[in-house]
Amino acid sequence: MLKFENVSKVYNNGFQAVKSVNLEILKGEFVVLIGPSGSGKTTTMKMINRLAPHTSGTIFVDGKDIRSLNLVELRRNIGYVIQQAGLFPHYTIEKNIAVVPKLKGWNASKVKQRVHELLKLVGLDPEVYANRYPKQLSGGQQQRVGVARALAADPDIILMDEPFGALDPITREQLQAELIKLQRKLKKTIVFVTHDMDEALKLGDRIAIMKDGELLQFDTPEKLLHEP
Numbered sequence: 001m002l003k004f005e006n007v008s009k010v011y012n013n014g015f016q017a018v019k020s021v022n023l024e025i026l027k028g029e030f031v032v033l034i035g036p037s038g039s040g041k042t043t044t045m046k047m048i049n050r051l052a053p054h055t056s057g058t059i060f061v062d063g064k065d066i067r068s069l070n071l072v073e074l075r076r077n078i079g080y081v082i083q084q085a086g087l088f089p090h091y092t093i094e095k096n097i098a099v100v101p102k103l104k105g106w107n108a109s110k111v112k113q114r115v116h117e118l119l120k121l122v123g124l125d126p127e128v129y130a131n132r133y134p135k136q137l138s139g140g141q142q143q144r145v146g147v148a149r150a151l152a153a154d155p156d157i158i159l160m161d162e163p164f165g166a167l168d169p170i171t172r173e174q175l176q177a178e179l180i181k182l183q184r185k186l187k188k189t190i191v192f193v194t195h196d197m198d199e200a201l202k203l204g205d206r207i208a209i210m211k212d213g214e215l216l217q218f219d220t221p222e223k224l225l226h227e228p
């Protein structure tokens with residue numbers, strides 16, 4: 001589903017943030033990228049949707065070199081969730097999620113139906129929340145909306161960059177459990193960034209450990225725990 005071959009990223013200022021990473025992620029797999037701050041996790045995610053294009057090596061999505069795809073094509077297939085949800089503050093929840101379905105040229109009632117279905121999927125009652133604004137929701141609820149929006153185009157791959165990092169421990173555990181259920185149901189390929197090993201062990205089918213731009217290890221939680 002997702003393959004990195006000797007992938008590196010040198011930023012415009014000359015700094016090399018990612019160093020010759022090789023990685024293969026299977027369809028439907030939940031992969032957690034973990035490592036200290038500055039180890040290149042966010043850069044790795046942003047290379048996949050070309051927010052930070054890689055500078056050497058090759059990235060394949062579904063067997064295709066991402067440089068051969070146009071950005072719209074690529075990003076339609078990749079949902080992206082970030083720490084503070086990144087919702088448009090002046091749009092209602094419904095309008096925030098509807099951005100992508102509208103691009104598909106659906107009529108208003110089909111868009112509304114899809115938005116309501118997505119809200120239910122992430123555990124928010126559309127009758128209560130659809131017409132609210134982001135600041136009228138808690139942090140955890142905003143993250144749910146962020147997940148709903150990322151799912152709107154029905155992408156095969158979802159990138160999640162510390163989506164629960166700003167939440168209180170209880171909300172965080174609740175959303176972790178729900179994400180695992182959602183993943184089993186939808187069978188999306190997920191790449192999830194965290195710097196919390198407990199979270200990584202709980203969520204990951206496999207865990208990729210990064211340090212100083214390099215991929216140090218890529219294995220199942222069982223192997224990481226029992227073969228130091």
Ligand code: ADP
Nearest residue numbers: 009010011012013014015017038046051052053
């Ligand atoms: P690119 O090489 O992708 O064009 P730029 O150097 O133009 O990147 O910077 C893109 C953005 O990243 C800018 O908003 C910049 O402020 C920010 N940025 C620059 N250096 C760093 C850094 N060391 N860490 C995090 N962000 C940075």
Ligand code: ADP
Nearest residue numbers: 011013015017036037038039040041042043044
């Ligand atoms: P992490 O997500 O693991 O914290 P990042 O991928 O954000 O790491 O950053 C990796 C390294 O690249 C850091 O040293 C950071 O300062 C640097 N960096 C990030 N963005 C830019 C940028 N736009 N320009 C220059 N350096 C950057």
